[in-house]
Amino acid sequence: MAEQRYLNILVPVDGSKEAEIALDKAIAVTKRNGSEAHLHILHVIDTRAFQNVSSFDTTMVEQVSETAKETLDEYVERAKAVGVENVSYTIEYGSPKAIIAKEAPKEVNADLIMIGATGLNAVERILIGSVTEYVTRTADVDVLVVRTNDAASL
Structure with a gap:
């Protein structure tokens, strides 16, 4: 059987420690899979989080977006x-x-999603559900x- 090579690796990040660990491992896997491998870093801003904010305005989304962009620029530099x-x-x-389970993998032609384990406790998982659990259950890749x-598990 031929060795499995992943050429389009998608890693969702949300600023959590778990996502940072996933990013570091995704960088290592991308590097190991050769020069044709591509690392796609994804950050999803959950717009539902803004719906309950009474003083919601577009500047909040712009601020969150700008902070995300700065962090993602740093991640790209880390990989390079x-x-x-x-x-x-x-x-x-x-x-x-x-977005993580269905939309983004299609957009970037991902063949692997590397995602951090949830930071939620059991009660939180029951109430709101884990993104990681959903992605593992429903993703097509x-x-x-x-x-x-x-590092030994890389």
Whole structure:
């Protein structure tokens, strides 16, 4: 059987420690898969989070977007610093579950989603559901759930 090579790796990030660990492993996997491999970093701004804010205005979304853009620029530089040339990012707006599981993988032709394990406790998972759990259950491409930052597992 031929060795599995992933050439379009999608890694969703949300600023959590778990997402940072997934990003670092995705960078390593992209690098290991050669110069034709492409790393796509995705950040989804959950617009539903703004619906309950009484003083909601567009400047809030702009501020969140600008902060996300600065962070994603840093992530791209982190990847390039270790030799990953093909790296890009996207900022999407809407439901993280649907975008990460279905929309973004189609847009970037992803063959692997590398996603951080949820930071939610059991009660939170029951009440709001884990994005990671949803993605692993419904995505049409391979999903690797990153649970540790153990370099030996790279």
